[in-house]
Amino acid sequence: EPEVxxxxxxxxxxxxxxxILRCVPISNHLYFYWYRQILGQKVEFLVxxxxxxxxxxxxxxxxxxxxxxxxxxxxxxKIRSTKLEDSAMYFCASRAGTGSVSPLHFGNGTRLTVx
Amino acid sequence: AQSVTQPDIHxxxxxxxxxxxxxxxxxxATPYLFWYVQSPGQGxxxxxxxxxxxxxxxxxxxxxxxFKRSQSSFNLRKPSVHWSDAAEYFCAVxxxxxxxxxxxxFGTGTRLQVTx
Numbered sequence: 422e423p424e425v426x427x428x429x430x431x432x433x434x435x436x437x438x439x440x441i442l443r444c445v446p447i448s449n450h451l452y453f454y455w456y457r458q459i460l461g462q463k464v465e466f467l468v469x470x471x472x473x474x475x476x477x478x479x480x481x482x483x484x485x486x487x488x489x490x491x492x493x494x495x496x497x498x499k500i501r502s503t504k505l506e507d508s509a510m511y512f513c514a515s516r517a518g519t520g521s522v523s524p525l526h527f528g529n530g531t532r533l534t535v536x
Numbered sequence: 537a538q539s540v541t542q543p544d545i546h547x548x549x550x551x552x553x554x555x556x557x558x559x560x561x562x563x564x565a566t567p568y569l570f571w572y573v574q575s576p577g578q579g580x581x582x583x584x585x586x587x588x589x590x591x592x593x594x595x596x597x598x599x600x601x602x603f604k605r606s607q608s609s610f611n612l613r614k615p616s617v618h619w620s621d622a623a624e625y626f627c628a629v630x631x632x633x634x635x636x637x638x639x640x641x642f643g644t645g646t647r648l649q650v651t652x
Contacts, residue, residue, distance in 0.1 A: 425579075454639075464580070464626060464642040477639055512579060524570060525640060529579035 423447040425528035427513050433534045434503055442498045442531045444513030453496045454514040454525060455488065457481070464512065470496065503535045538563040538629050542643035550651050551619050557612040557646050559601075559627030568630035569610040570640065571601055575623045583625075586610060597621070622650045 426445045434440045446453050455467040469476040470488055487499045496515075500507055510532050514525040539562045549555055561567055568587055572580040584595025591603040601612045610627060624647050628640040 427579075456640075456642075463644045464628075466639050466641070469639055514580075524582050524585050526582070527572070527580040529577075 423526075425513055425515055425526050427511075427528035427531050429531060430529065431532045431534070433536065436505055436535055437502050440500050440503055440533065442500075442511050442513075442533070444496045444498070444528055445494050446496055446513065446515030447517070447526055448494070450515035450517045450526070452476075452516040453488075453490070454516070455498045456512045456514065456527075457509040458512065458530075459506075459509045467498075467511075500533075503533075505535050508533055508535045538567070538631060538641045540627050540629050540641055540643035542625075542627055542646050544646045545644070546647045546649070548649040548651060549617050552616050555612075555614045555617045555621070555648070557625050557627075557648070559610045559612065559643060560608050561610060561627070561629045562608065563629055563631070565631075569601075569603060570628040570630065571595065571599070571610075571612050572626045572628060572642075573597075573623045574626065574645075580626065583612070617648075617650055619650045619652060622648055624648070 428443045453470040456464050458464045466479050468478040468482045468488055485501045489497050510530045512530045513528045516525050517523045541560045543558050570585045571583040573583050574580050583599050584593050584601055586593050586603045594600050599614050601610055603610050624645045626645045627643045630640045
């Protein structure tokens with residue numbers, strides 16, 4: 422069964438550094454998402470992306486964050502200048518179809534640790 | 537705004553016992569409802585979903601959930617739990633009538649422990 426793949430599985434970075442989290446969504450999917458889960462807390466929506474632009478973003482997704490689909494397969498989340506509070510598990514997800522009935526398929530996540 | 541409440545943070549059941557995980561949602565229209573499971577170090581795997589129609593939905597791994605509009609609930613059940621079911625379970629609600637990308641709102645999760 423096709424999967425959403427995320428790399429790396431664990432990234433450690435120093436505060437103030439830029440980090441790029443990478444995702445390969447399922448190949449025929451059209452909608453792409455980033456969520457994050459701070460340790461012990463709920464999974465939170467960050468951003469959705471469709472037709473090469475952001476569809477919706479949460480208040481968490483400030484100017485430090487950006488997303489890009491640089492080619493036909495990758496979907497990246499960039500954090501420009503990481504803060505300690507950015508430490509979390511980041512999940513990429515994708516969804517097929519043009520309606521809203523298809524479920525999200527999640528990757529295994531990238532654990533980001535900011536020191 | 538949509539929201540999800542999972543009142544039980546942690547549940548322990550014996551292997552072979554039945555299980556019910558509670559989920560209540562708040563949403564102004566007909567919601568899309570989901571249950572996801574997260575094993576340690578893993579991503580979120582979809583167990584089942586409700587969009588419309590029959591209010592009792594069957595999922596993978598022997599799980600089922602029942603949508604009760606009058607109670608704004610979508611509780612997850614399994615008649616006989618296996619030790620491998622130990623994981624974190626998340627209920628989520630998605631907007632039906634949005635023209636965008638059906639953002640999901642998650643509950644805080646219920647951690648299931650299974651004793652032998």
